[in-house]
Amino acid sequence: MSEMKRIDRRVALKWISSAAASMPLIGSGQDASSDSAKAPGGKGYGPDPDLQRVYQPGDLWPLTFSDAQRATMIVLCDLIMPTDDTSPSASSLGVHDFVDEWISSPYPGQKTDRNAILKGLDWLDEEAGRQGEKDFVSLDGNAQFAICRDLSILAKKDRKAFPGSFFRRLRDLIAGGYYTTPEGMKDLGYRGNVAVAEWTGPPPEVLAKLGLEPQA
Amino acid sequence: MPVIAPEDLKESYDAVIIGSGAGGGQVAYLMAMEGLKVLVIEAGRMVDPTREVAMFHTPNMAPLRAESTPDKQYGFYDHSVESGWEMPGEPYTNASDAEKREFFWWRQRMMGGRTNHWGRVSLRNGPYDFETRTRQGVGLDWPISYDELAPYYDKVEMIAGIFGANEGMENSPDSSPGVLLPPPKFRAGELLARDRAKKKLGLEVVPVHRAVLTKTQDADRVPAKLHPSNAKAQKLLAENMRMRAKCFFATDCHRGCAIGAAFDSMTVFLRPALKTGNLDVLPNAMAREVTVNDEGKATGVIFIDKVNGGEHHAKGRTVVLAASSQESVRLLLNSKSKTFPEGIGNANGKVGKYLTDSVSSSFSAQIPALENLPLHNEDGVVGQQAYLPFQKVKELLAGKLGFSGGYKLLTVSGRKLPSLSTGKSFDAVSEAEGIPFGKQLKEEARRYYGSFQGIGGQGAMAANDDCFAELDPEKKDRWGIPVLRFHWKFSDDELKQVVHQQETMAAILDAMGGRFTRPPDTEDPLKAVKEGGKTIHEVGGAVMGKKAADSVTDRWSRVWEVPNLIVADGAVFPGTADKNPTLTIMALAWRAAERLMEDMKRGDV
Numbered sequence: 001m002s003e004m005k006r007i008d009r010r011v012a013l014k015w016i017s018s019a020a021a022s023m024p025l026i027g028s029g030q031d032a033s034s035d036s037a038k039a040p041g042g043k044g045y046g047p048d049p050d051l052q053r054v055y056q057p058g059d060l061w062p063l064t065f066s067d068a069q070r071a072t073m074i075v076l077c078d079l080i081m082p083t084d085d086t087s088p089s090a091s092s093l094g095v096h097d098f099v100d101e102w103i104s105s106p107y108p109g110q111k112t113d114r115n116a117i118l119k120g121l122d123w124l125d126e127e128a129g130r131q132g133e134k135d136f137v138s139l140d141g142n143a144q145f146a147i148c149r150d151l152s153i154l155a156k157k158d159r160k161a162f163p164g165s166f167f168r169r170l171r172d173l174i175a176g177g178y179y180t181t182p183e184g185m186k187d188l189g190y191r192g193n194v195a196v197a198e199w200t201g202p203p204p205e206v207l208a209k210l211g212l213e214p215q216a
Numbered sequence: 217m218p219v220i221a222p223e224d225l226k227e228s229y230d231a232v233i234i235g236s237g238a239g240g241g242q243v244a245y246l247m248a249m250e251g252l253k254v255l256v257i258e259a260g261r262m263v264d265p266t267r268e269v270a271m272f273h274t275p276n277m278a279p280l281r282a283e284s285t286p287d288k289q290y291g292f293y294d295h296s297v298e299s300g301w302e303m304p305g306e307p308y309t310n311a312s313d314a315e316k317r318e319f320f321w322w323r324q325r326m327m328g329g330r331t332n333h334w335g336r337v338s339l340r341n342g343p344y345d346f347e348t349r350t351r352q353g354v355g356l357d358w359p360i361s362y363d364e365l366a367p368y369y370d371k372v373e374m375i376a377g378i379f380g381a382n383e384g385m386e387n388s389p390d391s392s393p394g395v396l397l398p399p400p401k402f403r404a405g406e407l408l409a410r411d412r413a414k415k416k417l418g419l420e421v422v423p424v425h426r427a428v429l430t431k432t433q434d435a436d437r438v439p440a441k442l443h444p445s446n447a448k449a450q451k452l453l454a455e456n457m458r459m460r461a462k463c464f465f466a467t468d469c470h471r472g473c474a475i476g477a478a479f480d481s482m483t484v485f486l487r488p489a490l491k492t493g494n495l496d497v498l499p500n501a502m503a504r505e506v507t508v509n510d511e512g513k514a515t516g517v518i519f520i521d522k523v524n525g526g527e528h529h530a531k532g533r534t535v536v537l538a539a540s541s542q543e544s545v546r547l548l549l550n551s552k553s554k555t556f557p558e559g560i561g562n563a564n565g566k567v568g569k570y571l572t573d574s575v576s577s578s579f580s581a582q583i584p585a586l587e588n589l590p591l592h593n594e595d596g597v598v599g600q601q602a603y604l605p606f607q608k609v610k611e612l613l614a615g616k617l618g619f620s621g622g623y624k625l626l627t628v629s630g631r632k633l634p635s636l637s638t639g640k641s642f643d644a645v646s647e648a649e650g651i652p653f654g655k656q657l658k659e660e661a662r663r664y665y666g667s668f669q670g671i672g673g674q675g676a677m678a679a680n681d682d683c684f685a686e687l688d689p690e691k692k693d694r695w696g697i698p699v700l701r702f703h704w705k706f707s708d709d710e711l712k713q714v715v716h717q718q719e720t721m722a723a724i725l726d727a728m729g730g731r732f733t734r735p736p737d738t739e740d741p742l743k744a745v746k747e748g749g750k751t752i753h754e755v756g757g758a759v760m761g762k763k764a765a766d767s768v769t770d771r772w773s774r775v776w777e778v779p780n781l782i783v784a785d786g787a788v789f790p791g792t793a794d795k796n797p798t799l800t801i802m803a804l805a806w807r808a809a810e811r812l813m814e815d816m817k818r819g820d821v
């Protein structure tokens with residue numbers, strides 16, 4: 001494959017430093033944990049569901065979280081997607097209920113997430129115990145944030161090993177759950193999904209920033 | 217509307233068509249418009265895109281944020297019901313489970329078939345694509361030339377409504393003047409790609425051709441061109457064209473288009489055809505075999521009523537197979553009789569042979585120039601807008617590239633409707649010590665959203681002896697019908713093409729100033745290439761040819777052995793070009809139906 005080396009030299013790709021191993025791939029990041037929590041009940045929506053109906057968590061299959069787990073998830077939602085100057089927090093958008101819906105899914109694709117998240121919630125309380133508190137929600141905000149930060153570093157080092165793997169999937173679900181709400185989309189800067197009479201392409205200020213001529 | 221149940225079947229039809237997708241819809245339309253009595257047998261349910269699709273719903277309104285599940289394998293809102301790679305009770309098998317030796321088969325059981333959610337990219341095969349054997353020494357030549365098919369491309373483009381531009385590029389043909397609708401303006405990433413690819417690599421990024429109405433159709437002129445001296449057809453087509461609105465530049469076409477701006481078989485073909493009164497459509501009916509009489513003529517179709525399992529026989533003077541290429545192969549192989557003990561058309565053992573798909577790979581990068589752009593709506597005609605036709609045609613034909621098939625590159629960029637995976641999509645570029653979360657994630661998301669550029673390559677694949685379908689000797693589906701077993705293997709020729717795809721994609725992304733998370737897969741193209749079938753451009757298995765000895769159908773898509781049976785889907789393709797198949801399926805179907813009607817008029821069938 002001498003061809004390849006030649007091309008590589010010519011192309012001289014610019015590498016993104018340490019992220020080389022962590023290219024986000026849809027559907028990856030599954031937790032390998034074998035600790036199987038009780039399987040969820042309920043049935044899927046079948047091959048021909050009503051597409052126009054608006055569904056709420058709990059409409060199609062029973063949810064899982066106890067009151068305590070739900071309270072912990074609310075705290076986690078706001079650690080992972082907090083309120084800032086421009087947008088609200090994940091819990092104010094009900095993202096914790098989405099996480100519950102997700103891990104309660106009767107489909108096989110969510111099973112590893114269910115195991116990882118339920119095990120992770122227990123782990124957080126144990127960690128709080130090691131720090132002399134009753135449970136994770138009883139810790140003060142700084143301590144909670146510090147645990148998340150440590151977990152986020154573990155998650156980057158090794159995407160498979162628990163508890164980093166738990167935090168990675170938790171973050172994926174909360175951040176993804178957030179950016180799929182209208183408020184989250186707005187914060188991201190998505191301005192579409194509105195019918196317009198004409199599509200005129202990027203506005204002049206975008207072209208100016210890119211140094212490109214207006215389109216014919 | 218004559219949507220019927222098995223007990224309403226007429227005694228006999230001029231044509232019994234199996235399948236209502238691109239090919240079956242096209243034939244049903246033309247024959248019903250021309251006054252023939254036509255039956256469409258469709259395995260799926262009736263569909264009404266004007267009422268049932270969810271265009272503007274955001275993912276938070278769906279179960280599981282609209283992510284894919286075994287029930288909805290392209291995601292909740294995709295307009296594909298009863299569809300998937302795997303379907304309960306309807307298995308298929310593979311002869312090998314080695315790496316990249318399996319073939320994946322996407323099926324879609326609903327009126328209109330896969331046209332309800334296809335990408336609508338509609339490119340003509342070029343003149344050289346019909347001469348693969350002669351020009352490249354591999355695969356098969358087609359028994360027809362580009363020039364013979366060109367008028368039918370024009371017709372299909374006029375009825376479907378295709379946007380695009382005539383660029384005058386070698387082997388990527390122009391349409392006749394006035395046929396194409398105007399292409400949409402490019403998005404920021406497409407403009408940047410066009411500028412840098414041209415300046416640094418001498419490559420052209422041009423508007424793709426897609427079946428989306430960027431302008432309302434010309435209902436005053438087109439119907440007379442398509443149906444000269446047929447006033448009724450002209451009126452019905454004009455009426456249908458006026459019912460289709462122009463694209464409103466929002467909402468993913470894969471979800472279906474309630475306003476009729478995007479092409480699907482129901483909106484464009486079946487709706488006006490049903491108004492002729494000449495067409496019966498029979499949903500929920502699974503065809504099992506084509507019946508023949510002692511002279512070897514097709515007499516009709518045996519099907520199973522999926523509602524109650526009952527078996528019925530629909531009779532016709534002619535039969536049209538359009539169940540999607542591999543399903544049509546299966547029907548031919550399962551149509552065993554005294555006259556055709558190996559299945560119809562299979563005396564030479566060629567049914568099932570020469571299965572091909574696009575040779576595909578992809579690559580992506582983050583483009584700093586696209587960070588922090590002033591906020592704006594980039595939906596456009598949601599989906600593909602730009603592409604790079606294959607531009608090294610001369611070198612390829614001269615044998616200088618070391619492989620035989622060209623490829624096109626599809627650019628994917630833009631500030632798209634977010635999905636669940638958006639939350640993790642910034643990890644590779646994040647400056648956080650760990651995976652980003654909290655305020656830092658929100659800041660980085662605002663900066664990087666919309667700054668990623670992907671490129672997908674789709675290349676030609678020549679017919680060969682390693683890729684084919686046959687009946688599995690044992691396995692049957694839930695109705696007791698024998699299922700297909702696939703054989704698949706990528707050749708060195710194809711893998712060399714993949715290396716070249718990867719190099720070119722990396723060069724373009726680099727020219728755009730891209731930052732990469734991994735090198736292009738040039739060392740291990742087998743890893744990079746998409747599995748067989750995964751591009752969902754599978755064709756072949758009843759290929760057309762010049763001689764009965766080495767093909768299944770003739771140049772008019774008529775089965776050599778049974779001239780009142782035509783194959784109107786991709787099964788007749790003697791190979792895959794670097795163009796998507798569906799426009800060619802429809803052009804061939806139009807041409808085949810026209811010929812069949814002439815044969816009937818002359819009393820030949």
Ligand SMILES: Cc1cc2nc3c(=O)[nH]c(=O)nc-3n(C[C@H](O)[C@H](O)[C@H](O)COP(=O)(O)OP(=O)(O)OC[C@H]3O[C@@H](n4cnc5c(N)ncnc54)[C@H](O)[C@@H]3O)c2cc1C
Pocket residue numbers: 234235236237238239240241257258259260322324325326327328329330331333334335336337338501502503504538539540541543752753784785786796797798799801
């Ligand atoms: C996600 C996706 C994107 C795509 N994008 C593009 C694109 O951009 N450009 C392009 O050219 N192509 C694209 N394609 C491919 C395109 O959809 C197909 O080439 C095209 O629909 C094939 O038409 P067809 O008539 O052969 O089959 P289909 O459209 O699949 O229709 C076949 C019909 O026959 C019915 N049927 C099957 N078996 C039986 C039976 N035994 N009895 C009765 N009925 C039966 C099925 O239910 C179905 O309705 C895409 C496909 C997918 C899935």
Ligand code: SF4
Pocket residue numbers: 428429462463464465466467468469470472473474475477478596597598
């Ligand atoms: S983008 Fe246009 S053509 Fe596609 S679904 Fe939306 S309105 Fe219809």
